[in-house]
Amino acid sequence: MLAIKPYLRALTINPTREIDFDAYPFSIPAVRELEQIAFHPDVTFLVGENGAGKSTLLEAMAIAWGFNAEGGNQNNGFSTVNAHSDLHTYLRTVKSYKRPKAGYFLRAESFFNVATNIEKLDAAPGLGNLIGPSYGDRLLHQQSHGEAFLALLQNKFKADGFYMLDEPEAALSPNRQLAALAMIHRLVQRNCQFVIATHSPILLAYPRARIYLLSNSGLTETCYEDTEQYTTTRDFLNNPAGGMARLFAEQ
Structure with missing residues (x-):
C-alpha cells in the first residue's frame, strides 16, 4: 500500500525570485x-528563541498552503489586520499526490479573532449551516482559552x-498539553500530519518527530535532548533552588 503522507513533503525558496536579504523577513537569519x-x-x-522566525515561517507556510493568515480552515477569509509578511510569495510547497481531506491553521495569538468571526457569520441570516456547533456544543467565547483549544482539537481536527x-501550548496547562499530545497522536494514527511551532518541552517530546531549530546560525535539524526547551527545563527541575540562586545572583 502506498503511503499517503506527508501531504507537505518539503518547502523550498523560489530560485527565480530576487531577494533583498537586508529587508524583513529575510533579515531574520533562519x-x-x-x-x-x-x-x-x-x-x-x-x-x-523569541524573534527567531518560527511564527513568521509557519505563517508564510500556512498562507502558501491556502490558509488564512490569522488562522482557521481554508474557508476562513476574514482579516482583522494586514500584518503578515510577503514571505509566502517566495515559497514553493512540494506536496504529495494525495490531498488531505481536512486542514486547519491554529494561531494562539489570533484564535480569539477566529472565534469572533465565527459568531459574526452565524449571526448573519441565510448563510446556511451554523459554523459554531462544528466546534462543539459550547460557543468558543463561552469557554476558557485552553478549553476552546481542546474543543478545536476534539471537534474540528479530522482524519486524513x-x-x-x-x-498551541500558550493556553494549556501541563496536564492539558499532555491531553493535546494524546489527541495529536490519535490523529497521526488516522493519517494526519502536523507542523507545530512551539516552546513546550512537553509537546516536543512527541516520539520520532523532526525538529528544526531556528537561530542566529540559520535553520538546522536537531534532536529533542539538544533543544534549549529540554535542557533548560531539565536543569531547572533537577535543582530549582540552585537555579534560582544562580538567576538572582546575576541581577
Missing part, C-alpha cells in the same frame, strides 16, 4: 539561510488532515 525543509510524515516542530499549529 529565513535568510532557508533553502529547503523536509517534513516528517507525522509531526515536524519548529523551535527557537493537515494541521499547522503556532504555539
Whole structure:
C-alpha cells in the first residue's frame, strides 16, 4: 500500500525570485539561510528563541498552503489586520499526490479573532449551516482559552488532515498539553500530519518527530535532548533552588 503522507513533503525558496536579504523577513537569519525543509510524515516542530522566525515561517507556510493568515480552515477569509509578511510569495510547497481531506491553521495569538468571526457569520441570516456547533456544543467565547483549544482539537481536527499549529501550548496547562499530545497522536494514527511551532518541552517530546531549530546560525535539524526547551527545563527541575540562586545572583 502506498503511503499517503506527508501531504507537505518539503518547502523550498523560489530560485527565480530576487531577494533583498537586508529587508524583513529575510533579515531574520533562519529565513535568510532557508533553502529547503523536509517534513516528517507525522509531526515536524519548529523551535527557537523569541524573534527567531518560527511564527513568521509557519505563517508564510500556512498562507502558501491556502490558509488564512490569522488562522482557521481554508474557508476562513476574514482579516482583522494586514500584518503578515510577503514571505509566502517566495515559497514553493512540494506536496504529495494525495490531498488531505481536512486542514486547519491554529494561531494562539489570533484564535480569539477566529472565534469572533465565527459568531459574526452565524449571526448573519441565510448563510446556511451554523459554523459554531462544528466546534462543539459550547460557543468558543463561552469557554476558557485552553478549553476552546481542546474543543478545536476534539471537534474540528479530522482524519486524513493537515494541521499547522503556532504555539498551541500558550493556553494549556501541563496536564492539558499532555491531553493535546494524546489527541495529536490519535490523529497521526488516522493519517494526519502536523507542523507545530512551539516552546513546550512537553509537546516536543512527541516520539520520532523532526525538529528544526531556528537561530542566529540559520535553520538546522536537531534532536529533542539538544533543544534549549529540554535542557533548560531539565536543569531547572533537577535543582530549582540552585537555579534560582544562580538567576538572582546575576541581577
